[in-house]
Amino acid sequence: YYPRNQKIPVALTLLKHVKKSNKVFTRFIIINNTQKSFTLTTTSTMNDTVDKLVIFLAKRDGIDKLVKTFQYVSKLVNWQVETTHPDLANRFKQWEVSSGLSRKAFRTGRFLTGFNGLRRNPGATPTFKFLAVLANAGEMVYFFFDHFLWLSRIGTLDAKLAKRMSFISAFGESFGYIFFIVSDLIIMKQGVEAERKLIALQQEEENSKDAKEKIRKIRGDRVMRLMAVAANVADLIIAAAEIEPNPFCNHPLSLGISGLVSAWAGWYRNWPS
Incomplete structure (x- = not known):
């Protein structure tokens, strides 16, 4: 991330830094374009409250998919053993319900x-x-x-x-x-x-x-x-x-x-x- 009016090297370098940065650029205006350098004069970043909150909440997607796997594997196991092993089936049913409720908590604000x-x-x-x-x-x-x-x-x-x-x-x-x-x-x-x-x-x-x-x-x-x-x-x-x-x-x-x-x-x- 380069501050306003800071000179940076060639365009390829800028693109690399934009890609690596956690900030998302909506637009930028470049002036004073020369062979060796140019000046970044105006940047607008998606960094208001809603954007930050959405990025924060999006980090839960990985754990959500993991817990979702637990939820539906336990559902299948419960279905498979409910007649032969009722006690075991009940344990997996509890795991399924717990996983489902946990996922709902993870999705708060989504x-x-x-x-x-x-x-x-x-x-x-x-x-x-x-x-x-x-x-x-x-x-x-x-x-x-x-x-x-x-x-x-x-x-x-x-x-x-x-x-x-x-x-x-x-x-x-x-x-x-x-x-x-x-x-x-x-x-x-x-x-x-x-x-x-x-x-x-x-x-x-x-x-x-x-x-x-x-x-x-x-x-x-x-x-x-x-x-x-x-x-x-x-x-x-x-x-x-x-x-x-x-x-x-x-x-x-x-x-x-x-x-x-x-x-x-x-x-x-x-x-x-």
Whole structure:
């Protein structure tokens, strides 16, 4: 991070420092550009209260995915041994419930993430802006009412509220995930089309490093979005079990596998490169 009006070396050095810094730059204006140096005159960083809070809360994603793995592994074990080893099944059931409540505590304040996403990056086109508003609105409802569900389940609020809060939270979750999935599928489709054009260009211009790098980035982004779609579909099944109970979604095997798919997709996406 360079203070205002401090001269720094060539542009490549600036880009490296911006990448390594924990600060996120929204814009910068460079003047006095010469062969050897230039002056950074204006910077605007995302460092207001909401940004700092969102960055702080985002650090919990890793532990959330770990505890989510515990939650759904224990659900599957409980289902598997409940008839043969009732005592063991009860222990795993307690682990499942404890993990679920712990995850709700970890998610305190997470509804601000959706608000900040709309505030900072609402979308490049009207279509994506529309999808972003719907997706993030659903997610905000999910996380906000999840607070009341947690408080009612631990006894701070009336336990009778739990069922209603669970329904509202699950409805917001499923509503938001539908639009997140649609948005990711559209972007993946655009990526496939762009990749085809780059492959054709690469065949015309042999050893095009620029085209190879762009193709690599498109494929990497596609993998991440596939993981996001897999996680959102899995979570959609779990939410559907709460909104409209049915034999398929509410079966312990369906819930267990869906939870693990979501958790492990999250592991892949959040694991440091």
